Amino acid sequence: MSDNRIRNVVVVGGGSAGWMAAATLATYLGKGASIRLVESEEIGIVGVGEASVPHMKTFNSEMLGIKEVDFVTHTQGTFKLGIEFRNWGRIGDSYIHGFGKIGQGIGPLPFHQFWLKLFLAGRAADIGAYSLQTVAAPQGKFMVSPGNAPAGSPLSDIAYAYHFDAGLYARFLRNLSEKRGVKRTEGKIVDVIQRAEDGFIEAVLMEGGERIEGELFIDCSGFRGLLIEQALKTGYVDWSQWLPCDRAMAVPCENVGPPTPYTRSTALKAGWQWRIPLQHRTGNGYVYSSQHISDDEAAAALLTNLDGKALADPRALRFTTGMRRKFWNRNVIALGLASGFLEPLESTSIYLVQSGLGRLLSLFPGRDFDPLLAERFNRESTFEYERTRDFLILHYNATERDDTPFWDYCRTMPIPDTLREAIDLFRSDGRYFRNGEDFFALPSWVQVMLGQRIVPRGYHPIVDEMPEDDLVAHVEHMRQVIANCVTAMPLHQDFIDQYCKAPKT
Numbered sequence: 217m218s219d220n221r222i223r224n225v226v227v228v229g230g231g232s233a234g235w236m237a238a239a240t241l242a243t244y245l246g247k248g249a250s251i252r253l254v255e256s257e258e259i260g261i262v263g264v265g266e267a268s269v270p271h272m273k274t275f276n277s278e279m280l281g282i283k284e285v286d287f288v289t290h291t292q293g294t295f296k297l298g299i300e301f302r303n304w305g306r307i308g309d310s311y312i313h314g315f316g317k318i319g320q321g322i323g324p325l326p327f328h329q330f331w332l333k334l335f336l337a338g339r340a341a342d343i344g345a346y347s348l349q350t351v352a353a354p355q356g357k358f359m360v361s362p363g364n365a366p367a368g369s370p371l372s373d374i375a376y377a378y379h380f381d382a383g384l385y386a387r388f389l390r391n392l393s394e395k396r397g398v399k400r401t402e403g404k405i406v407d408v409i410q411r412a413e414d415g416f417i418e419a420v421l422m423e424g425g426e427r428i429e430g431e432l433f434i435d436c437s438g439f440r441g442l443l444i445e446q447a448l449k450t451g452y453v454d455w456s457q458w459l460p461c462d463r464a465m466a467v468p469c470e471n472v473g474p475p476t477p478y479t480r481s482t483a484l485k486a487g488w489q490w491r492i493p494l495q496h497r498t499g500n501g502y503v504y505s506s507q508h509i510s511d512d513e514a515a516a517a518l519l520t521n522l523d524g525k526a527l528a529d530p531r532a533l534r535f536t537t538g539m540r541r542k543f544w545n546r547n548v549i550a551l552g553l554a555s556g557f558l559e560p561l562e563s564t565s566i567y568l569v570q571s572g573l574g575r576l577l578s579l580f581p582g583r584d585f586d587p588l589l590a591e592r593f594n595r596e597s598t599f600e601y602e603r604t605r606d607f608l609i610l611h612y613n614a615t616e617r618d619d620t621p622f623w624d625y626c627r628t629m630p631i632p633d634t635l636r637e638a639i640d641l642f643r644s645d646g647r648y649f650r651n652g653e654d655f656f657a658l659p660s661w662v663q664v665m666l667g668q669r670i671v672p673r674g675y676h677p678i679v680d681e682m683p684e685d686d687l688v689a690h691v692e693h694m695r696q697v698i699a700n701c702v703t704a705m706p707l708h709q710d711f712i713d714q715y716c717k718a719p720k721t
Contacts (some may be wrong), residue, residue, distance in 0.1 A: 220582035222247050226430035228405065228420065228443055230255030232382050233569045235389035236435035239280055240573045241434075243397035251398045254420065254428060266492045266499045267296060267479045267563040268313050268377040269655075275570040280392070290388045290717040291380035292495040294475040295358050295708060297349040299562065303483040306616050311342075311667030312478065313562075314349030317373035318659045319694045320368075323675055328639060328662050330585025330693055332646045332675040339688070343547035343666050345695050347659070348374065348702065353478040355423060357705040370701045377563070379479065379499075381490045389417040401428065408447040416547045416585075417443060431583055435550040439557070444540055444550040451541035452556075458538040458609045458631060459621070460508075461487045461559055465515050470524035474709035481561060482521070483615075486622040487510065489521055492558065495718045498523055503559055508622040535559075537605075543597040544590040556565060556601060561608050567655070571600060596653070603654045606635040607661070614639065639670060646672035650711050 220263035225245070227238050238253045245251065276282040287293065298314035311441035319327025321535060327346065334340035344350035346705035348370040352358065358376070365504035394400065419429040435443040444450050456462060482489045487504030498632040515530040539556030543549065551572050558564055574598055579589045613631050634651075638661070641647050648661045679687070
């Protein structure tokens, strides 16, 4: 029986996406495979994705065997319990989309249904009082779950993510990858050579004349999509009618005070501004619509709203929100910006790369490239992008703001039927049904819908079967348990200083 294994993989492009791909493939393809990464220092990387979701912890530790303390110290990292959203529903509003559970459900019903009955009667606090993350974050508290926490305690399963320097993460992964056998080639690709009979990529030609052949190519070349688009003409699905921001200005600034254990997203007149605290600096950016504000105005607004002194001039980025019509085309698989772009509102960019890599390992082809594998990969990737898209659109559309043309457009724009159904169902009686392998689970949708002023008119009818006194006691007990747990947590800065302080740069 002939050997059908792919033994020669070429990763085109570096940055976080390229080196995540190289590290993953080097870890799982074994010593018999050649993994080669081609990148040019002259081209540079986008490198603004400095916040993540909890899946990153699993990817680093379980997929790549990276120790958390090594990752945090090498990337000037901090910890993230969620995202604070300011001025999104109305100017002056603030809520936190926290990771992890909300309260404790009973039987088939989630906690927020019991809370909802009391809240609608004016007898319960805001939903944020019933989640460890949303109480701890504004108090600047953080810890990982201790091994001796009682089962069922909110401290026994603390969900969290990271803030980190994307450039340092790429460097960290490069070092790990090269130790695991990845060969790096520096230089520019000037031509892509395809097989005449089926259009498969046969090789890339370097500026210096070297021809680099491969059986499988991973396109991490950024927005330009050197292989997936420029060579294979795959096509792009444009979602700017729903996500109209098409520009970003990014700038780091000096830290002022200890880093907060959460990302901040502040809605401005034509988009929103991120704030991501690291150990050595704070990352900032203004994501905006060029139809509603000029680049110069956006840069000025960004610089006006920094915590500390800017450490560089604002850097401009241009993008079109959407996805490739195929993520896997012939023998090319696109990851990162080459596969599409969903703006960093919920820190999903790094996750989508890592999810794509997990999917690739699950559906990894032989040299015959069974088309059923590609079809499955594309179907699952499309679903994931579309559901993430809907969650992002929710933030823009579920607003009462009409103070600028940008927000008036977002408030009144038609939205996908899938999102409209989810909003209408929740507005009726607080129900949300997770759709298949949708990454954002019920707590995320509940927190954002409530935070954006979508308040249900009623609640699940089974809640009325619980005696009133028991209901009040259950909801109040949950609030008190959360408060007590947060009181016991150390400050975020103290935790970093004790366990994972990065060296000064």
